[in-house]
Every structure is written in C-alpha cells, then in structure tokens.
Amino acid sequence: MKKNLLLAFLISSGILVFAQKQEYITRLNIPYYRDFINKSDPYINVRCVLDMYYPEKAKGFSTIIWFHGGGLTAGYKEIPQALKEKGFCVVGVNYRLYPKVKAPAYIEDAAAAVAWVFQNIKNFGGDSTLIFLSGHSAGGYLSLMVGLDMKWLKKYDIDANRIAGLIPLSGQAITHFTVRNERGIPETQPVIDDLAPLYHVRADAPPLLLITGDREMELLGRYEENAYLARMMKIAGHNQTRLIELGGYGHTMTEPAFPLLVKEVLRLVEEKKK
Numbered sequence: 001m002k003k004n005l006l007l008a009f010l011i012s013s014g015i016l017v018f019a020q021k022q023e024y025i026t027r028l029n030i031p032y033y034r035d036f037i038n039k040s041d042p043y044i045n046v047r048c049v050l051d052m053y054y055p056e057k058a059k060g061f062s063t064i065i066w067f068h069g070g071g072l073t074a075g076y077k078e079i080p081q082a083l084k085e086k087g088f089c090v091v092g093v094n095y096r097l098y099p100k101v102k103a104p105a106y107i108e109d110a111a112a113a114v115a116w117v118f119q120n121i122k123n124f125g126g127d128s129t130l131i132f133l134s135g136h137s138a139g140g141y142l143s144l145m146v147g148l149d150m151k152w153l154k155k156y157d158i159d160a161n162r163i164a165g166l167i168p169l170s171g172q173a174i175t176h177f178t179v180r181n182e183r184g185i186p187e188t189q190p191v192i193d194d195l196a197p198l199y200h201v202r203a204d205a206p207p208l209l210l211i212t213g214d215r216e217m218e219l220l221g222r223y224e225e226n227a228y229l230a231r232m233m234k235i236a237g238h239n240q241t242r243l244i245e246l247g248g249y250g251h252t253m254t255e256p257a258f259p260l261l262v263k264e265v266l267r268l269v270e271e272k273k274k
Contacts, residue, residue: 023056024085032093032116047096050113052124053079054089060127062164062269063089064261065117067135067142072106072178073098075138082258088265089126091117095142103179103195110142111152118158130272132165132265136254138178140171144197144229148205163206165268169257170212173197173225187220198229203237209264210243211257217250 029049031038038045055061064083068075077092084090095109114133121128133143146152147166153159175191185191192198210230215223223245230243244260246253 022058022085022087025052025054025056026079027052030116032113043096043100047094048109048112049077049094050116051077051079051092052089053084053092054124054126055087057125058087059125060130061088061125062130062132062265063091063117063121063126064132064134064265065091065093065114065143067093067095067110067133067139069135069137069139070097072138072141072176080254080258082255083262086262088130089121089124098178098182102182103176106138107142107145107149107152107195111146111155114146114163115153115156115158118162119156129162130164130269131162132167132268133163134167134169134261135171136169136257137171137251138176140168141173141176141197142171143168144171144173145195145200147208148197148200148202149194150200161204161206164272165207165209165264166205167209167211167261167264169254169261170218170222170251171197171210171226172222173210173229177220190221198225198232201229201232201236201238205233205238207240207268208233208238208242209260210241211253211260212243212245213249213251213253214247215245217248219251222251 028051031049033048068078077094079090079092093113096105118128133147135143143166147160147163150160175193175196177187179195180191210226212218212223212226230241233241246256
C-alpha cells in the first residue's frame with residue numbers, strides 16, 4: 001500500500017515525467033524532386049534530398065525548414081541540435097551549389113523542398129499551416145527569397161503567404177555575393193535586383209523576424225542590409241517585421257540565435273491558436 005502511494009506521489013509531482021518523454025523519428029535522404037527529374041540529372045539525384053526529424057505519433061505539430069549556410073558554394077544539410085526535442089519537426093535541406101550550378105538553381109531547389117514539405121507533412125502528422133522557413137547565412141537568404149518572391153512557390157500552386165513565419169539568421173538581403181561573383185561583380189559592390197530579398201518587399205508577406213550578429217562584427221554590411229529590409233518592409237505596410245541584433249557576436253551567431261528562433265515559432269503558433 002505504501003509503495004502504491006509513493007508511486008502515485010512521484011507521478012503526480014512530475015518526478016517520473018521521463019516515462020512520458022516524446023520520442024522522435026529521423027528519416028534521411030528523402031528526394032524532394034519527382035522521380036523523372038532525379039533520373040534526368042545525376043547531381044540533382046545526389047544533392048537534392050532532405051532529412052526529417054519529427055515527433056513520433058504526434059499530430060498537428062509545427063515544422064521548421066532549415067537551410068544550411070556556406071555561401072551557396074559549400075555546406076551540407078543538418079538538423080541543428082538546438083532545435084531538437086522542442087515538440088516540432090525540423091527539415092534539413094540540401095541544395096545544389098556553385099560552381100556546378102548558377103543562380104537561380106539554388107532558389108529553385110529551396111522552393112522545391114518547401115513545396116514537398118507543404119504537400120507531404122500531413123502524412124507524418126504535421127500541420128501544413130504551421131510551416132516556418134529559417135536558415136543561416138546563405139540559408140537565410142534562401143528562406144527570404146522563397147518567402148518574399150511569390151513566384152518560386154507559385155510554380156507548385158502554393159501561395160507563399162501560407163508560410164507561418166520567416167526567421168532567417170544573418171541572411172543576405174541584397175543580391176547574394178555568390179550571385180554577384182557569377183557576374184563578375186565584387187563583394188564590395190552592393191546590388192539589388194530580382195534575386196535580392198529587398199526587391200520583393202510587400203505588406204502581405206508572412207511574419208518576419210530578422211536576426212543578425214553585431215553590426216561591427218558581421219560580414220560586409222550584413223546587419224545594415226537586414227536593417228534596410230526591416231525598414232522597407234515596414235514602410236511597405238508590413239506590420240509584423242522585427243529585427244534583432246546580437247551584440248558581441250559575429251557572423252557565426254547561431255548559438256544565441258537558436259533560442260530566439262524557437263521562441264518565435266512558439267509565439268506564432270500560439271497566436272494562430274487564438
């Protein structure tokens with residue numbers, strides 16, 4: 001009898017909460033293009049895949065699509081440790097890289113991966129109205145391009161405004177420096193054309209949280225680019241744009257930024273429930 005009472009006390013007090021711990025499933029190297037496209041291009045077949053990490057047997061969870069950094073010339077898909085065991089799905093995306101491809105192939109791949117998630121997340125238990133885009137550096141640039149320039153997802157009959165939130169970490173807001181290098185334009189020469197997130201400011205875009213490192217420690221003008229994007233979004237009438245500068249951190253600012261990303265996802269999910 002005493003043992004039963006003790007067990008009941010431990011459960012009610014939460015001491016045995018580990019027994020209720022959510023388990024997660026990881027699936028690797030899922031192609032996000034259709035079979036005929038994969039078979040038509042060996043590089044697409046190898047490179048254009050994604051990994052999924054999602055809560056087992058859960059229903060209605062939110063999803064963060066995470067694009068890795070690397071200047072569009074390097075990097076590999078990842079499920080950041082800081083985003084694990086938070087109750088939501090994380091999708092790590094690979095995309096083709098320069099010099100094997102040139103712009104806009106990187107954006108095309110990012111859009112195809114996002115479209116795949118929209119079309120398939122329900123099969124894993126996720127909520128397609130709670131899909132967020134994020135990434136660091138080049139990954140942040142890709143998330144902004146797919147979320148702000150609506151033509152990339154329109155190809156798949158998906159309204160970019162269905163995205164629940166854009167949360168890029170130190171993303172490029174002007175035309176990416178690798179795209180400029182492809183054209184023989186130096187990194188110190190800023191360009192804003194249709195391959196720049198800044199070109200696509202609009203009032204009806206998804207909620208936008210821009211996070212950068214310290215303006216004095218970031219890559220060339222990276223904070224200022226994001227500050228200009230934030231200002232122009234607000235001028236355009238977008239009332240859900242915010243900018244956070246992480247003082248004391250340079251371009252590799254993901255460690256302090258991840259908790260902000262998680263907090264923003266949870267905040268926006270809670271708002272949707274109201």
